[in-house]
Amino acid sequence: MDVLNLLEKIEDIVEDASKFPLSNKVMIDKEEVLEVINEIRLKLPDEINRASWVAKERQRILTEAQSEAEELIEKVKEQQKMYIEESEIAKQAKLYAKQIVEEAEQKANDMKLGAYSYSDDILSKLQDKIKDINNIIEDNRDMLKKM
Template identity: 75%
Template sequence: MDILNLLERIEDIIEESSKFPLSNKVMIDKEEVLEVINEIRLKLPDEINRASWVAKERQRILNEAQVEADELIEKVNHQQKYLIEEHEVTKRAQKFANQLIQEAEKKATEMKVSAYNYSDEILSKLQDRIREINNIIEANRDDLKNIH
């Protein structure tokens, strides 16, 4: 920064100036100090403008970063909400699927038992019919044996 250099120059002028005996007072070259002060005045607006620009730029960057952070947070919240909803849908679908499987297994068991019972009933009737036929055959054979 040029202003700092100019301020150091004023310090150097004061340090190099002649001192009054028995005091801390010094004699300085008025024109030289005023010339440095004038240079400071000329450069000061540039420095202030540059500092102001840096402050505004810093604020702009911070604002942009905040907007990006807010957008990212909103996106993450939206994604989180979507995943939670999807998880709930998946849980409900899984529950429904489990219910369907249980109902299907129950119906399959009922159908299997009914099929076994029906088969047993048919086989029992068939067995009874075969016994009847067998009894008829035996009776006919006995009749045939007695005819001789």
């Protein structure tokens, strides 16, 4: 910074100045010090403006970074929510599929039991018919024997 160099120059002027005997007071060249102070005054607004710009730019960058970070956090939250929902949908689909399979197996068992029952009923009726026919045959044979 130019201003710091100019302040060091004033410091050097004071350090190199002639001292009054038996005191800490020094004699300096008024014109030389005033000239350096005037240069500081001229440079100071530029330095202040640059510092102010740097501070504003820093704040803008920080605000922009904060905004981007918040957007990124929101995107991540939305993705996380979507993955959770997809996971829930998958769980529900698996549960629904399991229920369908169980219902299908139950219906298959019911149909199988129904078929067995129907077959048994048919066979029972057939057996009764065969018994009736057998009885008729025996009766007919008995009649033939008696003749």
